[in-house]
Amino acid sequence: MIFLTVGSRYGFDRLVQAVDDMVGSGEILEPVTAQIGMGSFEPRHMEFERFIPGPRYDTRVQDAHMLIGHAGSGTISLAMANEKPLLVMPRRKRYHEHVNDHQVATARTFERLQQLLAADNVDQLSTKFAALHTFVPQRRIAHTDELAGRVGDFLRSIAK
Amino acid sequence: MKLLVGASAGGHANDMRVLIDRAAEFWPVAPVAYITTADTWADELRDTGMRVYVIREADRRTPLRAIQTAFQSLRIVLKERPDAIVTTGAMPMAIMCVWARLIGAKVVWIDCISQTETLSLSGRAVKRLSHLTLTQWPEIAMRTRGVEYAGEVL
Numbered sequence A: 001m002i003f004l005t006v007g008s009r010y011g012f013d014r015l016v017q018a019v020d021d022m023v024g025s026g027e028i029l030e031p032v033t034a035q036i037g038m039g040s041f042e043p044r045h046m047e048f049e050r051f052i053p054g055p056r057y058d059t060r061v062q063d064a065h066m067l068i069g070h071a072g073s074g075t076i077s078l079a080m081a082n083e084k085p086l087l088v089m090p091r092r093k094r095y096h097e098h099v100n101d102h103q104v105a106t107a108r109t110f111e112r113l114q115q116l117l118a119a120d121n122v123d124q125l126s127t128k129f130a131a132l133h134t135f136v137p138q139r140r141i142a143h144t145d146e147l148a149g150r151v152g153d154f155l156r157s158i159a160k
Numbered sequence B: 001m002k003l004l005v006g007a008s009a010g011g012h013a014n015d016m017r018v019l020i021d022r023a024a025e026f027w028p029v030a031p032v033a034y035i036t037t038a039d040t041w042a043d044e045l046r047d048t049g050m051r052v053y054v055i056r057e058a059d060r061r062t063p064l065r066a067i068q069t070a071f072q073s074l075r076i077v078l079k080e081r082p083d084a085i086v087t088t089g090a091m092p093m094a095i096m097c098v099w100a101r102l103i104g105a106k107v108v109w110i111d112c113i114s115q116t117e118t119l120s121l122s123g124r125a126v127k128r129l130s131h132l133t134l135t136q137w138p139e140i141a142m143r144t145r146g147v148e149y150a151g152e153v154l
Helices: A013-024 A053-065 A073-081 A102-112 A122-132 A144-158 B011-024 B042-047 B063-080 B091-102 B121-126 B138-143
Strands: A002-006 A031-034 A047-049 A064-069 A086-089 B003-006 B033-036 B049-052 B084-087 B106-109 B132-135
Touching: A002 A053, A013 A064, A013 A086, A013 A122, A031 A073, A031 B132, A047 A086, A053 A073, A053 A086, A064 A122, A073 A086, A073 B011, A086 A102, A086 A122, A102 B049, A122 B138, A144 B011, A144 B042, A144 B084, A144 B106, A144 B132, B003 B011, B003 B063, B011 B033, B033 B042, B033 B063, B033 B106, B042 B049, B049 B063, B091 B106, B091 B121, B121 B132
Parallel strands: A002 A031, A002 A064, A031 A047, A064 A086, B003 B033, B003 B084, B033 B049, B084 B106, B106 B132
Antiparallel strands: none
């Protein structure tokens, strides 16, 4: 199963429609389920929900063997935590998909770190999707304790 | 010390979820309340004993909703009277930081992991009033004055 997610804040019709077309044309053979958010395009070739509550969302990610999504950090984080191959396409401001183009940088950065594959636009989805089948994300060590510790040090310094 | 935490839905909330998981180990106090913009994880967060407030989502394209959001967060800040607030963004939380600062609370802004090349617009605004501003990318800290890197959630 492939899980397609565009996050929980906005729709992302450009990606949802492109993936739906790929399922319709037989380019994607596996079943796809999707969280489409506030999008106005309703998929015809895959099961979809608009919002999947947190716990069930995690299960959906765990059950999938590949993920396709927007370049949101929540999506990227879940793929990394579950070691799933992820293909992202960044939201663009010019299509009113986000307030700015920061997802282009997010996609570029995490692709350079070999955590995911990124398609700049729908034209690149096919080749990147083909590559996703053999893509193995790099393991990454996050300094999460250090970050939480720095905040803790600050809070201790102001504690009355 | 009374601590509030806040994060908009999506990546911001995901960052905060990771931090809250470590709060018991690394923070001197547990947050008393959590402010967010969607109730995706609200039930799980309530289970941890925090009060959970869900305020309206807003961004720079929705100024009218931002005003509503501002009133909602003002009410929360006046009710909770925090000594400190820790947030990962975005705009609704930046507004909350302004209110928190006005009642004398200390403000910790952690820019979202998704901001990989420059500090977010909200982060740049809040930097002027925050007491600690963190980025999760060392390169941003190196070229942005007043911004520190200490680690990352992923």
